[in-house]
Amino acid sequence: MSGTSVVVGTIGSDAHVVGITLLEHALKEAGFEVRNLGAQTPKEAFAEAAVETDASAVLVSSLYGHAEQDCEGLHEAFAERGADPTTYIGGNLAVGQSEFEEVRRRFREMGFDGVFSADADFEDVVEALRAEFGIDESASQLARARS
Amino acid sequence: MSGTSVVVGTIGSDAHVVGITLLEHALKEAGFEVRNLGAQTPKEAFAEAAVETDASAVLVSSLYGHAEQDCEGLHEAFAERGADPTTYIGGNLAVGQSEFEEVRRRFREMGFDGVFSADADFEDVVEALRAEFGIDESASQLARARS
Amino acid sequence: MVEDRRLTDAELDRLDERVWTDAPDEARVDFEDAVAFHESLPAHKQFADVLEGADGVLTQPRAGVARLEEQIELLRTLTEEGGADLLPTTIDSYTRDNEYEKAQAGLEQSRETGESELNGFPAVNHGVEGCRSLIEAVDAPVQVRHGTPDARLLAAVTLAGGFQSFEGGPITYNLPYTSKYELAETIEYWQYVDRLCGAYTERGVRINREPFGPLTGTLVPPSIAIAICIVEGLLAATQGVRSVTLGYGQVGNIVQDVAAIRAMERLGPEYLPDAVTVTTVFHQWMGGFPRDEARASGVIALGSATAAIVEPDKIITKSPQEARGVPTAEANATGLRTTDQVLQMLAEQSIDLEGVDREQELIERSVRSLLEAVFEAGDGDVACGVVRAFERGLLDVPFPPSEAAAGDALPARDDDGRVRLLKFGDLAVDEETKEIHRARLEDRAATEDRSPSFRMVADDVSAISDGRLVGRPGDD
Amino acid sequence: MVEDRRLTDAELDRLDERVWTDAPDEARVDFEDAVAFHESLPAHKQFADVLEGADGVLTQPRAGVARLEEQIELLRTLTEEGGADLLPTTIDSYTRDNEYEKAQAGLEQSRETGESELNGFPAVNHGVEGCRSLIEAVDAPVQVRHGTPDARLLAAVTLAGGFQSFEGGPITYNLPYTSKYELAETIEYWQYVDRLCGAYTERGVRINREPFGPLTGTLVPPSIAIAICIVEGLLAATQGVRSVTLGYGQVGNIVQDVAAIRAMERLGPEYLPDAVTVTTVFHQWMGGFPRDEARASGVIALGSATAAIVEPDKIITKSPQEARGVPTAEANATGLRTTDQVLQMLAEQSIDLEGVDREQELIERSVRSLLEAVFEAGDGDVACGVVRAFERGLLDVPFPPSEAAAGDALPARDDDGRVRLLKFGDLAVDEETKEIHRARLEDRAATEDRSPSFRMVADDVSAISDGRLVGRPGDD
Ligand code: B12
Ligand code: B12
Secondary structure (H helix, E strand, O other): OOOOEEEEEEEOOOOOOHHHHHHHHHHHHOOOEEEEOOOOEOHHHHHHHHHHHOOOEEEEEEOOOOHHHHHOOHHHHHHHOOOOOEEEEEEOOOOOOOOHHHHHHHHHHOOOOEEEOOOOOHHHHHHHHHHHHOOOHHHHHHHHHHO | OOOOEEEEEEEOOOOOOHHHHHHHHHHHHOOOEEEEOOOOEOHHHHHHHHHHHOOOEEEEEEOOOOHHHHHOOHHHHHHHOOOOOEEEEEEOOOOOOOOHHHHHHHHHHOOOOEEEOOOOOHHHHHHHHHHHOOOOHHHHHHHHHHO | OOOOOOOOHHHHHHHHHHHHOOOOOOOOOOHHHHHHHHHHOOHHHOHHHHHHHOOOOEEEOOOOOOOHHHHHHHHHHHHHOOOOOOEEEEOOHHHHOOOHHHHHHHHHHHHHHOOOOOOOOOHHHHHHHHHHHHHHHOOOOEEEEOOOOOOHHHHHHHHHOOOOEEEOOOOOOOOOOOOOOOHHHHHHHHHHHHHHHHHHHHOOOOOEEEOOOOOOOOOOOHHHHHHHHHHHHHHHHHOOOOEEEEEEEOOOOHHHHHHHHHHHHHHHHHHOOOOOEEEEEEEOOOOOOOOOHHHHHHHHHHHHHHHHHHOOOEEEOOOOOOOOOOOOHHHHHHHHHHHHHHHHHHHOOOOOEOOHHHHHHHHHHHHHHHHHHHHHHOOOOHHHHHHHHHHOOOOOOOOOOOOOOOOOOEEEEOOOOOEEEEEOOOOOOOHHHHHHHHHHHHHHHHHHOOOOOHHHHHHHHHHHHHOOOOOOOOOO | OOOOOOOOHHHHHHHHHHHHHOOOOOOOOOHHHHHHHHHHOOHHHOHHHHHHHOOOOEEEOOOOOOOHHHHHHHHHHHHHOOOOOOEEEEOOHHHHOOOHHHHHHHHHHHHHHOOOOOOOOOHHHHHHHHHHHHHHHOOOOEEEEOOOOOOHHHHHHHHHOOOOEEEOOOOOOOOOOOOOOOHHHHHHHHHHHHHHHHHHHHOOOOOEEEOOOOOOOOOOOHHHHHHHHHHHHHHHHHOOOOEEEEEEEOOOOHHHHHHHHHHHHHHHHHHOOOOOEEEEEEEOOOOOOOOOHHHHHHHHHHHHHHHHHHOOOEEEOOOOOOOOOOOOHHHHHHHHHHHHHHHHHHHOOOOOEOOHHHHHHHHHHHHHHHHHHHHHHOOOOHHHHHHHHHHOOOOOOOOOOOOOOOOOOEEEEOOOOOEEEEEOOOOOOOHHHHHHHHHHHHHHHHHHOOOOOHHHHHHHHHHHHHOOOOOOOOOO
């Protein structure tokens, strides 16, 4: 299963990187190949990295409350470059205390395949990706042992 | 103004006496004559003490949540003995979080002239009694100085 | 005169017979049957074992409502949403007054309205079967918490009903809770209760007993609380109790609170017989609470931090709604979670405070001296000694509703917020100790430029509502 | 190469002229006019004086919303309902990125919807007049809190607008907040900011400056935070700043937190010129918060207790809604009241913890060594030294979004919950210190029966959400 390539990063002007730093490590431990774009990544850079690494999934993180504005046009940027990765978004997705279900709906409409609240922990993310790509745990343990 | 006699006590099965113990001292300091009936005082004992001391006011305290039941018949007991003191009740007057205005209304209907929440502090009580009996502060300071 | 002597099996049997005749509609329950019920409970519901075997501080709230189903749900919320390690069942006031008819009326009214019209669980009215359903329905050990001076029937019913821990004692559930009983009376009643616990203990069902250390909850000097708890422990041990939890209520000065629990941990095992396993419980702030929930959370967290430092075996939690009335289940769980957060964050840290030893020394000296006075007053008999010591004011508690205590001991805080005695009455402590208290309070008086007086006491009692520990003049 | 040299008056004037051209619709404000406005403010709104003259720990929240009226109301709520001693105005993210058009759009949208569509107050768009209305409308000193790497225009507008304290600095508002700036760049920008503050200071308006000590808020070793704050203090002092508040974010181990503030209190005045008045600020927990408000209150209270013990000059409070997003005014006030309750209850108590001296010693040694490395790297020039020290990894911060820091320093907690370094990269600390860190982490590894690794770090970061400080294996 080595070859399941994943891109992670925080989008827009967001500089919160603790989450993706740990996510990067957790995904690597789970056997994924990870490209971490770091903080304040423009949407185009996500699309370019997805093409370059032939990414199966792109994981966008946003903590600071402007996710919606920042992600506008992200999926179009993928399409322009002929990329069609599975896309997840996670973090703190709304200014203030609005309801998460409403937030999920909005991001689904924007094209995200998975919308995660800040309650999601690393295992949830790894689980979701495994399910997505039909990877079972033993296979990834093997990959990890080999790496 | 020496002569303004006040009776205090906790009614029914209530044993919370910290409030009335301090109230007793505050009232004495303010120049009132105070008879403290202490904890778990039956309504009849309030009425008897009112008669005995020719009390201008009777202050009933209840903290433990059964004030309503315990005070049933209290005003009748005064009437039976021909006493008609000003009556105040204070403390924690309802089990649970019910609204205080509703509680005040109920105790007013039962005949209490003043209904105080647990937010009332000693000065509020002293103030209320002074207003009731037209005592001004300097007079009571004088009384205190003399005592 | 009452004597500290173990009731014989025959006496217990006779008393038991009589006690059960007061039960509303219940026949005396077969003791063997009760023992069998206890034995049927899984290990994680065995109160004494869970408490004594735990590492870390166990959390326990207070909670009681009228109806059985509601009580079950309440307790479940407290374990599921609050992570409570030990469960309570707080008994209603009518039951505490042995007014089972009024309790019944309240229970029925509650069934009609669907709301709890009682301030606790009327265990006697629910009867043995009701209690057993409760014990079976929840997943942690459960204790009876009450405040009943004459708790004989309550004990008979709840112990037969599967409860394995019973709070209170002849002093701690008399003096703070009622004005109606002589000490000699309640000692007699509790000899029955303790003997009953002893009988279960002899059959392998170690019922845990917990003197109510916080007493009136208000400026109680540690030495008084500890001495009284030890006395109750001794009385219980005489009757065969083998698991005793000494209790103490937070006074709010961290050093004094830590010193007090340490003193209790040292003196408890020293004075109680070796056969007794002694544990300790720390009560979060037992005095008047701030009405504001944000401030109340601060008080709760401070108690939790203190407990995390000194690590008593368990902590009794409060809710942020404490000042308002009986808390909702959710608010109660809130208090538990705030407590847990602080306990866990500090759990790994070793925190040693300077000055604890000195304060502990001071507390221990007073406790010894108070206990000595009891032993002497009773010519070696603790039961008789207690009665006489309180009569003479050698032992005393502040703010007693009861006339069985002199109520001459008047506490106030010193400049550092530690509880000292402004007036000793006839309290049996030595001159040197008194001198230390006096000096500390004079320091405070100097700081505040007023003489030590009742006004200070009143200010200290109200201080917490203004967000402070020490009531300084001009604060409000 | 950037140099630590005071900008001349002519340079300041030229820079000032240029900075103002970026202002959306505002002409450069007359400096004399600005000074006059500051002078018109009453004593209780003079930030530096209030902060430096206070006894006891002052409380200050964070808070910013888009519209002026709403911001005024928010700040009033925080003083009236929260008792805040010092007020903040937190700036929105677009302004931090110097995207004043986007900020304007957000502001206008907010005016339409009546809700705040920005995560802070767009001070530049509100302009000098807007700022002055704010300062006049509230009743306490107000500080600009932001996270803006290039804060030149923001400083020009807000200082002319009557704010008297300005948070941040070339390192602390670069490395944690952005990936887009070289250190040499931000140092230059902040020389202007500091020189402007210096100019006000020379006119008697002592603008307070506060390096942002918490950095990335996550497992930041105290020595790193302190060294960086002192460096920023030195740079500010060069430009004529005379009131500096060194900052530090709670790591959660009480002894380490107390030791850190003490170390800061000792080293600050030692390294900064005598003309500078040094104060300290303690930030309540800056890392990920528990989502549950009850648990969050516990974290807030624990930070408050720590502050009460060590008594920094001020404490920055969090709200129980921290994990969810920008808090409501009420929640913010709630955090303030919980904080106040704990601070006040402990205010009178003198609490001395054992082991603080040793930890303080360890911190101080590392701070000195890090500062030495900066001085050496710059051949005595701090500005140049900072750039080189970060380039070479001699100075570093954990979890930097920026490439201007190596990010090789990897922290983890030891068995007691103190933050140590698992990997030092090229950090300028001596072998002996490294050995101590290593030994502590090996102890922990032994306790947990696993080797020290990134897994530990990840567990430590998440631990707080599970209610703990140290992330042990199998906790979740
Ligand atoms: C630490 C922190 C900072 C640090 C960041 C350091 C750094 N460079 O990383 C500093 C102090 C610099 C900072 C700055 C700011 N912050 Co900040 N910050 C936080 C804080 C306290 C913790 C974040 C964190 O590290 N959590 C720990 C990590 C492990 O959790 P996480 O990131 O949520 O990730 C987890 C999951 O969400 C998931 N996940 C994350 N991303 C993704 C993506 C995918 C696809 C998936 C599946 C899962 C996933 O994985 C992790 C598993 O547990 C939060 C509040 C909180 N959460 O308690 C505020 C918070 C995020 N910050 C906030 C704000 C407003 C800011 C500022 C704009 C203003 C300010 N206060 O200065 C600036 C923004 C700067 C910028 N340009 O981005 C707000 C956001 C408001 C909103 N969304 O409504 C918050 C919520 C605080 C608050 N209550 O106001 N912050
Ligand atoms: C200390 C305390 C105790 C002590 C009492 C010691 C003693 N003998 O006094 C102990 C531990 C023994 C105790 C026992 C019980 N308590 Co209790 N106790 C408290 C507590 C924590 C503080 C009360 C107090 O002393 N406050 C300080 C004084 C100064 O304030 P105060 O009494 O309110 O008086 C002020 C004002 O109200 C006013 N005032 C008082 N009376 C009057 C009268 C008039 C006319 C006026 C004008 C003003 C006035 O004057 C004072 C000025 O500030 C309260 C909760 C709280 N308030 O924080 C619970 C509380 C009152 N107790 C409660 C309960 C249920 C009990 C028990 C039934 C059960 C139990 N938990 O064991 C037993 C009852 C025993 C009995 N038979 O009464 C409940 C009552 C529930 C309700 N009303 O909804 C409370 C609210 C706790 C709770 N949240 O559950 N308690």
